[in-house]
Amino acid sequence: MRAIVITEPGGPEVLQPASVPDPIPGPHEVLVEVRAAGINHSDLSQRAGSYPAPPHESQDILGLEIAGTVLTPGSDVQGWSAGDRVFALIGSGGYAERVKVHEDMLIPIPDNFSFEEAAAVPEVYYTAYDALFNQAGLIASQSVLIHAVGSGVGTAALQLAHDLGATTYGTAGSNEKLARARELGLDVGTNYNSEDFAEVIKARTEGRGVNVILDLVGASYWERNLQSLAVLGHMVLIGTVGGNEIATRTSALMGKRLRIFGTVLRPRPLEEKILLTKQFKAQILPRLADGRLKPIVDKVYPLNQASEAHAYLNTHANFGKVILTV
Numbered sequence: 001m002r003a004i005v006i007t008e009p010g011g012p013e014v015l016q017p018a019s020v021p022d023p024i025p026g027p028h029e030v031l032v033e034v035r036a037a038g039i040n041h042s043d044l045s046q047r048a049g050s051y052p053a054p055p056h057e058s059q060d061i062l063g064l065e066i067a068g069t070v071l072t073p074g075s076d077v078q079g080w081s082a083g084d085r086v087f088a089l090i091g092s093g094g095y096a097e098r099v100k101v102h103e104d105m106l107i108p109i110p111d112n113f114s115f116e117e118a119a120a121v122p123e124v125y126y127t128a129y130d131a132l133f134n135q136a137g138l139i140a141s142q143s144v145l146i147h148a149v150g151s152g153v154g155t156a157a158l159q160l161a162h163d164l165g166a167t168t169y170g171t172a173g174s175n176e177k178l179a180r181a182r183e184l185g186l187d188v189g190t191n192y193n194s195e196d197f198a199e200v201i202k203a204r205t206e207g208r209g210v211n212v213i214l215d216l217v218g219a220s221y222w223e224r225n226l227q228s229l230a231v232l233g234h235m236v237l238i239g240t241v242g243g244n245e246i247a248t249r250t251s252a253l254m255g256k257r258l259r260i261f262g263t264v265l266r267p268r269p270l271e272e273k274i275l276l277t278k279q280f281k282a283q284i285l286p287r288l289a290d291g292r293l294k295p296i297v298d299k300v301y302p303l304n305q306a307s308e309a310h311a312y313l314n315t316h317a318n319f320g321k322v323i324l325t326v
Contacts, residue, residue, distance in 0.1 A: 003096035004306040005060045009049025012310040015095075017303075020061070023093070023100040027076040030101050032086060036119035036300075037094035038065040039309055039322045040152070041241065042266065047310065053092040054267050062306075063094020064266065066101075067109060067118035068326075077103045085109040089122035089273065091266060095306055097326055104274045107281060110289040120152070120295035120321035125284055126276055127238060127265055128157035131214055134279075135261045136234040140165035142211035145201065145228060147221060149186060150177035150319040153238065155296040157214050158184050160284075163292055169210060171197050177319050184296075198224035209233060219246045226252045236261045296320025 005018045025031045043062040045051035053059050067087035073080050080086070086106045093099045109118045132138045144161045148154045149170030161168050162185025169188045172178050178189035188204055190197040201210060209230035215221060216239030225235055226248070233256060253260070265273070287293040298318040301309040303326045313322045 001097040002303070003061050003093075004303060006047055006062065009047070012047070012307040012314070014047065015062075015307040015310065020096070022098055025072060025074045025100040027074045028103050029074045030070055030077055030080055030086075030103055030106060031072040032066065032068045032088070032099055032101055032106075033071045034066045034094065034097055034099055034326045035068040035115035036066070036326065037063045037303075037324045038119045038123055038152075039306075039313055039324060040064055040123050041239070041313065044310055044314060057092035059092075061093045061096055063090070063092065063096070063099075063324075065089055065119055065122040066094040066099055067115040068099075070106075071098065074103070079103070080106060085115075085118075087118040087122060089126055089265070089277070095303065095324060102270060102274070105270075105277055107277065107285065110285070112289070112291075113295075116297055116300055116323045116325065117295045119323050120297050121288065122280075123265070124152040124156040124321065125160075125288075125293075126280060127153050127263075128160055128214070129280065129284060130265070130276060131236040131238055131261075131263055132157055132160055132212065134276075135236045135263055136212045136214070138164065138166055138212050143167040143169065143205070143230075144212040144214065145169040145171075145197070145210045145225075146214045147171045147197075148216040148239070148241075149181045149189070150174075151216060152296070152318075152321045153214075153216060155181070155184060155320050156293075158186055159293045161185070163287065166212075169197075169201060169204070173316065180319050196224070197221075198227045201228040205230070212236070215239065217241055218244050222246045222248060223252075226256075226258070229256060229258055231256045232258070234259045234261065236263055238263055298322055300325055 070084040088101045150172045190200045213235040218240035298320040
């Protein structure tokens with residue numbers, strides 16, 4: 001089959017087309033013909049050699065989320081048939097014409113979704129749902145600050161929090177992104193190039209701070225995040241584009257009785273991912289199907305332009321997801 005492979009660690013130019021063996025599904029796996037694949041910042045890190053895939057996953061074919069059609073169910077698979085439209089979170093291998101997926105990780109594509117829209121869902125909605133609700137315990141009466149609110153995870157988290165009824169704050173690098181985020185439910189936006197989000201939070205909450213912070217930035221926001229959290233506040237770290245080494249005062253954590261969580265999906269065992277898939281099917285899929293939530297697709301590239309797509313995502317100019325079509 002045709003795939004995009006990492007020829008060596010490096011920049012976007014190391015992504016090259018190649019012919020590789022078709023994956024062979026096991027008894028409880030399904031062979032899927034990929035029609036679209038999402039691109040994530042973790043793909044950029046793996047390509048550069050700083051974020052290797054788990055040992056049992058493909059090291060040279062990127063891609064954590066796909067949409068397509070069932071080709072061949074494994075011998076013991078039940079509930080899936082050839083031709084079914086499906087999407088899924090996977091461990092690696094999405095930049096290819098075919099991929100094998102465990103039967104319990106497959107999700108039916110809503111009838112009103114294109115393959116490109118479906119491929120924009122799994123990684124960001126799983127991550128956002130798990131961070132906001134499983135980790136931080138966000139409830140409707142609370143407030144949440146979402147950094148990088150125009151990113152894939154940011155746009156998903158914003159919609160989930162708004163749909164819940166929480167008060168939403170967000171940061172982004174342009175007024176245009178903030179305006180688009182307001183259309184998705186953002187209550188208060190901060191352009192980090194011209195404003196200090198900690199000062200905005202302090203003013204808008206009368207010094208109380210927010211209950212939850214979803215941080216995709218990391219070290220460079222650490223101190224201001226602590227300033228912006230309310231007493232008993234929760235912060236979930238899911239990205240480190242702003243660095244991953246910090247020096248902090250423990251008194252800031254102790255005085256407010258803060259809870260800081262770090263989370264990542266990819267290395268989790270299959271059993272945990274299946275449980276999260278069940279939560280997704282019960283809590284998110286119906287709201288995607290009826291339009292209360294939606295995937296945000298920024299740009300679509302053909303598979304053979306994966307390097308161009310990586311270069312674009314690296315600019316942080318996107319609002320929502322960047323997708324490859326296969």
